[in-house]
Amino acid sequence: MWDGLVIGGGIAGLMAGIRAQERGKRVLIVSEGTGSLAFASGGLDFGTVEQLRKIERHPYALLGETVEEAFAYFLQCCPSYHGAWGRTGMALTPLGTLRAADLLPEGLDASPLTHANRIVLVVPEGLKDFFPEVVKANLQKQFISSNIQLKRIRLKEFADWQAIGKPIPDTVYAKFWCSEQGRETLKNLIGEITRKMVSDSETLVFPGLHAAACPEVEKILAQAPLPVVEMTSFPPSAAGQALYDRLRGRFKALGGELLIGSGVERVEVESGQARRAIVKSKGKEISFTAKVFVLATGGFFGRGSVASSTEVRETVLGLPLYVPPEWSESRFLGEQPYAYTGVEVDHSLHPCDPVTGKVLLENVFVVGRMLAHWDPWVGHCGGGVSLSSGFLAGGLL
Template sequence: MWDGIIIGGGLAGLTAGIRAAERGKQILIISEGAGSLTYSSGALDFGDVGQLLSHEDHPYALLGETVVHAGMEWFQNLFPDYRGSWSEFQEILTPLGAPRKAGIVPRSHNTEPLKNAKVIILMAPYGLKDFFPEIIKTNLLKAYPQCEVEIFPFRTGTFESWHTIGKPVTGMDYTKYWQSQPGVSELKRLLDSLPQTSGETVILFPGLAAAFCEPLKEVLAGTPFPVIEMTSFPPSACGHNLYSALKQKFKSLGGELLTGTGVQSIESHNKVCSRAIVRSKGRPTAFSADSFILATGGIFGGGIEATADTAQETVLGLPLYVPAQWTNSEFLGEQPYARIGIEADRELRPVGPGGKEVLFKNLRVIGRMLAHWDPWTETCGGGVSLATGWFAGNQL
């Protein structure tokens, strides 16, 4: 018998799991996949919190400012490798080298040093996949017109067989190498070999992902010039490293993570959930708990199954808010289907149509599964997952 079972092991589910485990709760996370953090940049967006708090049904509005703030602060205490501030945005670089705003970012991603730089050296690892140094250079010159941008191509011995057969090296592979012992020494040698210039030079290094890796952080701290990183196209090492760090934290607090298979149903009686029935090999396995958290994600994560004309919540078949019109002809404009999800009360418990009746007393819904928010136009994906995850883990 667990204190809590969390269905879904992405950012929201792991956040809830860690927060509850920190409070001494026995937690089981059942996760069909590996979350979608590997598809994210690794930076967490909070959006314009002040404005979103005033959107009546938005998850921020359900929880209130104090909770959203608490989630952000908690995350930064948990992972000092990330930085952010309640009152201001952090600036980071897109994979094409253009600056953009974000909420909490890996420390080494913050572009602050570029503002006073005269020279940017853009490291160009040979064969790095989805990496376009010339475009990045153009974008950097536009954003930081006071700078000169030099592209510094280099190749390490490790990937020679990749190069020989013409196979690109993914950012994830480069990162794994940099984090290995030979990689750390090679990086040190490489950075030492750069021309010694004045204090106004900044190194821009793609495919590095130093957060959570002590030896790498040590090398970067020892250089005479700031080294900053940039985000990458998915699959992204930074997003993946955050996923690993969350998983590790959860397990080190005694949490159990069951991956690779999903929950087929939840048994309940009188609006109280009692057992999660897992699709395990051969025959289903039942796991009992006092409380449950649903963090199965949205359409991409698999929590919502959408066909051409219907949308369904996959575990309990909970009623969903579905807009009358799903799409908008403007490709990059607001897409109404983004707001499909479960409507919840202030405790994040699912409610029936009309918002009056609480459907399950000991079930909370968190993350992408909640209705009435749009991670793309509101850029608040990380914030909603952290705030709702933290809240659910704190209440459990």
């Protein structure tokens, strides 16, 4: 018997697991795959919390002060992240434009660029999905008075990749910089650029480097005489992966168990209580009993909800969903109503009947993308809702 069984190993599920484990609970997280953090940029959005809170039924309206607590708690869990409540930071996109984010690994913080006269853009040869000329042009547009230069680097360690013309993923580059040889190369490279430095307001933009994944690299950058700004990348991204690794590592270090590769098939309910989760392991179904269950199955993308042409289903508990009358809107980038589909909950995240408002299961908490009445793309609050609902569930569990 587990104290808590979390269904889904994305950011909301991991947060719930970490918080509960820290409170001395025994938690099992069951996840279909590695969750979708590897597709994320590594930056987390909270959106304009005060505004969103005023929207009736928005998760922030239910979560109240928890959102700010979760923000602070996350910074404790992930010391390489920086952010200040109410102040939005900036990160570089893979195309060299700026995007807002509320929580960022220190390396992704692009603020040093605002007062750089000279920006040196490192161009690691063969880096996948990296277009130096586009990035340079976009940087120039945003930092008009800066002198932007490219610094091409070619590493003998990737000779095999270059010989066959195969692009090198940023996850592979990140792993190299973390190796002993990579760290040496990095030190020399920074030394070389520093020697040629003409003013003291130079900044290095360094794609494919993800210091958050490696404390030794963080140390090298902390000692560098000029700021180094990293870039986000297309999925699967090293920065998203590093965040996933960090949260997963934290959960396991606290004694939690993560079962990846076979999601929960269904949860059996007896007399108004969720009793056991059925996991389809190889060869047979196995069951795990728990006192409390957290539904963190990630909405449509995580297949926690599945839509057919006539209906939308919640796949694990069969909970009734709030489904908007119209699903889509003709403007592609407009507000898409389907995003509001999800489970309605009370203030303690218990699933409720969307018609009667009655609590359906006392020992189930619903978190993250499974919650109804929010749109992460319009509200820019995907990270915030997931973190704070996961945090709350972990505290209640």
